[in-house]
Amino acid sequence: VHPLDLHHIGHAVSDLDAAVDLYERMFGAVCDDRATLAEQGVHVAALLVGASRLELMAPTEPDTPVGRFLAKRGPGMHHVAYEVGDIREALAEADAAGAQLIDPEPRSGLHGLQVAFIHPESVAGVLVELVETRGGSDGGWS
Amino acid sequence: VHPLDLHHIGHAVSDLDAAVDLYERMFGAVCDDRATLAEQGVHVAALLVGASRLELMAPTEPDTPVGRFLAKRGPGMHHVAYEVGDIREALAEADAAGAQLIDPEPRSGLHGLQVAFIHPESVAGVLVELVETRGGSDGGWS
Numbered sequence: 001v002h003p004l005d006l007h008h009i010g011h012a013v014s015d016l017d018a019a020v021d022l023y024e025r026m027f028g029a030v031c032d033d034r035a036t037l038a039e040q041g042v043h044v045a046a047l048l049v050g051a052s053r054l055e056l057m058a059p060t061e062p063d064t065p066v067g068r069f070l071a072k073r074g075p076g077m078h079h080v081a082y083e084v085g086d087i088r089e090a091l092a093e094a095d096a097a098g099a100q101l102i103d104p105e106p107r108s109g110l111h112g113l114q115v116a117f118i119h120p121e122s123v124a125g126v127l128v129e130l131v132e133t134r135g136g137s138d139g140g141w142s
Numbered sequence: 143v144h145p146l147d148l149h150h151i152g153h154a155v156s157d158l159d160a161a162v163d164l165y166e167r168m169f170g171a172v173c174d175d176r177a178t179l180a181e182q183g184v185h186v187a188a189l190l191v192g193a194s195r196l197e198l199m200a201p202t203e204p205d206t207p208v209g210r211f212l213a214k215r216g217p218g219m220h221h222v223a224y225e226v227g228d229i230r231e232a233l234a235e236a237d238a239a240g241a242q243l244i245d246p247e248p249r250s251g252l253h254g255l256q257v258a259f260i261h262p263e264s265v266a267g268v269l270v271e272l273v274e275t276r277g278g279s280d281g282g283w284s
Contacts, residue, residue: 002170006194009151009222011268019266026239026265027224028144049224052148056266076267077219080151082169082191097168123168124161124198125218126153 001090001097003082007131008046008053010079012066016058019075020045023054035110042066044110055081055110079117079127087114087132094118094130106132143232143239145224149273150188150195152221154208158200161217162187165196177252184208186252197223197252221259221269229256229274236260236272248274 013019016034023029029047036043041064042057057078059067069078084090087106095101100119109115114132155161158176165171171189178185183206184199199220201209211220226232229248237243242261251257256274 001168003192003194005192006148006151009148011266013266022266026143026236026241050145050147052145052224073215074267076262077222080219082194094168099168120218124153124155124164125216 001082001084001093001099001130003084003090003130004133005083006052007081007083007129007133008055009077010055010057010081010129011076012069012073012078013056013058013075014070016043016045016056019056019058020047023047023049023056029054033111036060037110039107040065040109046110079129081115081129081131083133084130085132085134087116087130090130090132091116098122099128106130143224143226143235143241143272145226145232145272146275147225148194149223149225149271149275150197151219152197152199152223152271153218154211154215154220155198155200155217156212158185158187158198161198161200162189165189165191165198171196175253178202179252181249182207188252221271223257223271223273225275226272227274227276229258229272232272232274233258240264241270248272 027049029049033046041060045056047054100122103116106114106116116130118128120127169191171191175188183202187198189196242264244261245258248256248258258272260270262269
């Protein structure tokens with residue numbers, strides 16, 4: 001996998017409104033979009049902090065991946081997402097390099113982008129998301 | 143604080159050589175620099191993954207901040223660093239916005255850049271580093 005760039009960083013939060021407010025106030029963040037991804041069990045806010053992107057996620061229910069993450073570790077950094085041009089090619093390369101694929105097939109993420117996750121066990125404890133942007137200059141975000 | 147951009151993401155690892163090798167192999171990372179920051183108790187490798195920067199850190203001793211982090215949480219995402227133009231101004235703004243400053247005065251980080259950390263308790267669980275780059279286009283990294 002040869003990512004083009006970082007796409008965003010994802011943070012798990014318990015109170016989405018409070019976290020958005022904190023980032024607006026403390027870091028001049030601009031909230032770009034909010035959505036609920038029922039399939040992933042999260043309410044998401046997409047923020048711009050300077051030229052970079054943050055995704056704040058709060059669980060829709062306690063018994064969801066982000067809900068269990070919060071119960072175990074508390075709020076904090078959750079995942080790192082990298083832009084790739086072709087996600088199926090990137091998944092094949094990651095697999096060949098020993099990555100444990102959570103999503104062997106891409107699925108639909110925020111903004112309808114094709115995404116796939118790699119298990120942290122195979123990336124030194126970091127949950128990695130691949131996001132297909134096909135090299136669009138805005139990362140397909142706006 | 144109005145960061146210009148993300149500067150880097152920091153990950154805590156237990157074996158620095160193995161982690162650098164993993165990122166080179168799995169993500170085509172290029173290791174830019176290695177250093178030991180004795181004051182912070184870490185061996186650091188600075189990597190480029192596409193256009194973005196990662197800092198991999200392994201503790202020099204178990205009884206260091208990163209050593210204690212690893213003992214408690216295991217390897218994984220450790221901090222998010224934002225570029226700011228003037229770090230003393232950014233620290234004053236962060237303080238006014240309710241940030242709990244770990245470093246009320248900037249100190250010297252990797253590459254001799256001026257850096258300061260904000261306590262995760264005041265940023266929804268995320269350890270935030272501010273890095274003064276004075277707007278240089280390469281983020282003062284190279």
